[in-house]
Amino acid sequence: MARTIQSLERAAAVLRLLAGGERRLGLSDISSAIGLAKGTTHGIxxxxxxxxxxxxxxxxxxxQLGAELLRLGNSYLDVHELRARxxxxxxxxxRSSGESVYLGVLHQQxxxxxxxxxxxxxxxxxxxxGAMHPLYSTALGKVLCAYDPVAHSEVAEVVREPLTPHTVTGADAFEAALELTRARGWAADVEETWEGVASVAAPVHDRRRMPVGAVGITGAVERVCQEGVVRPEIVAAVRDCVRAVSRDLGAGRF
Structure with missing residues (x-):
């Protein structure tokens, strides 16, 4: 097995620390958090x-994090075919739904x-x-788990903590939700991740008909749902969107 480079690991730990929690940290805070001497931390x-x-x-x-990271991040996103399409x-x-739209991919559980x-x-x-959303409670996450075997295996290792009183945490209930997602082609999250917020998502496929991501709409429950049920016109709009993106990726008609 190839050996890792310790200095790079330490630098990565510093960047991850600055990326989460407080935006700005002092030298003492950083050295204490990553378990290194102040002199070593200062050098990094x-x-x-x-x-x-x-x-x-x-x-x-x-x-705090520097602008070069933003440049590199934007470069990655610009060449990311899924996002471009x-x-x-x-x-x-x-525009048509009047709600926020997210495009998500599987990454580190x-x-x-x-x-x-x-x-x-x-x-x-x-x-x-660049934000990370839960894999087990969001509509985006449930779609990925339902269609991508890798995502399904990743979520099996995640501790499904209840984020709201509506979060599905039991293994059998979660698998039933994934089965329903596959049967109807879309997933919903009605206050399972954030109270008062609902979302609907569907999968994007590539030319090999493999799931490569998911598109979802998120908004206030009273706008996305009617009497506790997701509005059918919103489901239709999301599914039309993912069909168009999938076609642009070469998936053909489906």
């Missing part, structure tokens, strides 16, 4: 700062959001590109 931070991956606030001396269709879906279209109104919203 200085190198990352020289490369543009970390920035230091002059007034407080605290560190989905841009127009997800924009149209957000979760759903990585690779594209996010804001709800087309004047409300304050936060861009969630």
């Amino acid at each position: 931070l200085r190198t990352l700062q020289q490369e543009g991956f970390v920035e230091q606030e002059p007034a407080s001396g605290r560190y 989905a841009l127009v269709w997800t924009d149209d879906l957000a 979760g759903v990585l959001i690779v594209h996010h279209v804001f709800r087309p109104d004047d409300s304050r919203q936060v861009l969630e590109v």
Whole structure:
């Protein structure tokens, strides 16, 4: 087995730490969190700062992620075929539905959001590109688990903590939800992840008819659902969107 490079592992640990929790951290906080001496930690931070991956606030001396990471992240997203093919269709879906639209893929036992279209109104919203959503409670995650064997095996290792009173945590109930998803071609999350929020998602397939991601709509329960049931026009809009994206990826008609 190839040996890992310790300095790179440590640098990665620093970047992950700065990416989560508080936006800015001091040297002592970082060295304590990753279990390294201050001198060693300072050397790592200085190198990352020289490369543009970390920035230091002059007034407080605290560190935060640098702009170079954003450039690299955007470069990855720009060449990501799934995202490129989905841009127009997800924009149209957000416009027609009046809700936020997400494009997600499987990543490290979760759903990585690779594209996010804001709800087309004047409300304050936060861009969630790069965010990780739960695999077991979200509509996006349930779609991936239902259609992708890798996602299904990954979710089996996840501790399904109840995020709301509606979260499905039991193994049998979860498998039944996946079976229903496969039968109807879409999944729903009605207050299973966030109270007051509902979502609907369907899978995107590539030219080999393999699931490569999922597109979903998310919004307030009272807009997405009617009398506790997802509005059929929203389901139809999501399914039309994923069919279009899949066709652009070469999946053909289905």
